[in-house]
Amino acid sequence: MNRSDQDIRRVGKAGDDLIEAERFAALLAGYSEKMDRMEMFDPEVIALLKEHRVWKAVHGDNGQEATLTHQCRWIEALAARCTSTAVFVQSQLTVGHTILLSNSPLAGHLLNEMREGTIWGWGLTEAEAGSDILSMKTSARKEGDEFVISGNKRFISNAGIATRYLVFARTSPERSSKSISAFVVPSDTPGLAIARYEHKMGLRASPTGDVVLDDVRVPSASLVGEIGEGVGLALSTLRWSRPLIGAVSVGVARGAFEHLIKVVGPTDRELRVLTSKHQARGHKLADLLMQVFAARTLLYDVTTRADRNGELPPMWEASSVKAFCSDVAMKVANEALEVAGREAVGVDAPLQRYYRDAKILQIFEGTNQIQKNAIMKELDLVNFAVK
Numbered sequence: 148m149n150r151s152d153q154d155i156r157r158v159g160k161a162g163d164d165l166i167e168a169e170r171f172a173a174l175l176a177g178y179s180e181k182m183d184r185m186e187m188f189d190p191e192v193i194a195l196l197k198e199h200r201v202w203k204a205v206h207g208d209n210g211q212e213a214t215l216t217h218q219c220r221w222i223e224a225l226a227a228r229c230t231s232t233a234v235f236v237q238s239q240l241t242v243g244h245t246i247l248l249s250n251s252p253l254a255g256h257l258l259n260e261m262r263e264g265t266i267w268g269w270g271l272t273e274a275e276a277g278s279d280i281l282s283m284k285t286s287a288r289k290e291g292d293e294f295v296i297s298g299n300k301r302f303i304s305n306a307g308i309a310t311r312y313l314v315f316a317r318t319s320p321e322r323s324s325k326s327i328s329a330f331v332v333p334s335d336t337p338g339l340a341i342a343r344y345e346h347k348m349g350l351r352a353s354p355t356g357d358v359v360l361d362d363v364r365v366p367s368a369s370l371v372g373e374i375g376e377g378v379g380l381a382l383s384t385l386r387w388s389r390p391l392i393g394a395v396s397v398g399v400a401r402g403a404f405e406h407l408i409k410v411v412g413p414t415d416r417e418l419r420v421l422t423s424k425h426q427a428r429g430h431k432l433a434d435l436l437m438q439v440f441a442a443r444t445l446l447y448d449v450t451t452r453a454d455r456n457g458e459l460p461p462m463w464e465a466s467s468v469k470a471f472c473s474d475v476a477m478k479v480a481n482e483a484l485e486v487a488g489r490e491a492v493g494v495d496a497p498l499q500r501y502y503r504d505a506k507i508l509q510i511f512e513g514t515n516q517i518q519k520n521a522i523m524k525e526l527d528l529v530n531f532a533v534k
């Protein structure tokens with residue numbers, strides 16, 4: 148087989164998978180508006196995800212981990228139709244990555260369980276510890292062969308539907324990056340409760356809640372990684388999960404753009420009339436398309452290089468992707484509403500949902516101000532000559 152034959156096969160396989168991703172995502176269009184209105188993640192969607200190849204495609208299969216690019220392509224396709232579903236999968240993959248990085252003896256078992264369908268939540272944030280994770284108050288103290296965990300986690304995605312949480316807790320009182328550790332806590336452990344759910348402007352179908360831990364006892368083997376490794380694991384995971392949010396954002400930007408085209412030019416003829424007779428509006432469409440294209444190109448430039456090198460992207464690249472793509476999602480969704488006008492503002496109109504969802508993408512997984520702090524700290528690592 149010569150080189151070009153190999154390339155064609157590889158591209159062909161990826162292409163099939165992407166067509167499948169789009170086909171699966173199209174099924175979500177029937178759920179997204181209803182779930183958003185009802186503020187509920189439909190268990191049917193979870194069942195669909197698990198039955199379909201999407202679950203194995205994103206979690207890895209046959210002993211092979213999925214690449215970052217592959218995960219992003221699936222997440223982009225999901226987000227273009229239903230942001231909450233994409234975030235459900237993204238939260239799951241974020242935990243998966245921490246477990247993978249931890250080299251913990253439990254890792255293989257936990258990842259297999261995840262591939263088989265276990266749902267996870269990632270428990271880092273607290274009322275006083277969002278951007279500043281070292282302000283965390285949740286504590287874990289060792290008692291014999293157990294850890295006893297107490298504290299309140301806030302804004303936890305997949306709350307209530309997860310059967311496992313990855314909980315970050317203080318194992319030492321001083322304010323240091325070595326004072327926090329990560330634990331696996333099953334949702335049915337006595338002392339763990341979901342105290343309340345957030346009612347949000349966007350991502351309304353994605354359940355976000357307070358996970359309260361009241362003297363929750365877990366075996367010592369529930370420690371993920373080493374004692375004091377929690378912050379290091381969380382920061383390394385962000386180098387993977389921020390591009391995943393970039394993919395959600397590209398999906399939202401793309402979905403909003405595609406809906407806009409349906410609203411302003413439902414037929415080819417109407418689209419032609421619009422672009423030939425109303426040039427100012429046509430230019431707006433061209434501007435928005437350039438934004439989506441730039442965000443998508445940045446995302447996959449970063450992920451394909453990371454996959455090729457077998458390394459996590461540097462933080463400045465991961466943060467650039469997260470901040471740039473979520474800003475583009477917000478801009479495209481906002482301007483799409485303006486161009487579509489009254490057609491876009493009804494409670495069932497998809498465009499207003501993209502707009503509400505996009506705002507949250509600028510806030511979570513580290514606000515876009517925090518992304519700039521991260522980029523700023525690595526200015527000395529930037530070397531375009533070798534890219």
Ligand SMILES: Cc1cc2nc3c(=O)[nH]c(=O)nc-3n(C[C@H](O)[C@H](O)[C@H](O)COP(=O)(O)OP(=O)(O)OC[C@H]3O[C@@H](n4cnc5c(N)ncnc54)[C@H](O)[C@@H]3O)c2cc1C
Pocket residue numbers: 238268269270271272274276277278279301302303304305347350355507510511512513514515516517520
């Ligand atoms: C829908 C949703 C889902 C979420 N899911 C999860 C989850 O599954 N697990 C989890 O652990 N967390 C989750 N979060 C929490 C999320 O990661 C935090 O909201 C985020 O990190 C920001 O923290 P904060 O809200 O406490 O903002 P704050 O830290 O209070 O920040 C408030 C403002 O101050 C700015 N600011 C703060 N510090 C600085 C600084 N040093 N420099 C410049 N500006 C600064 C921020 O940019 C922001 O504008 C979720 C949040 C949302 C909204």
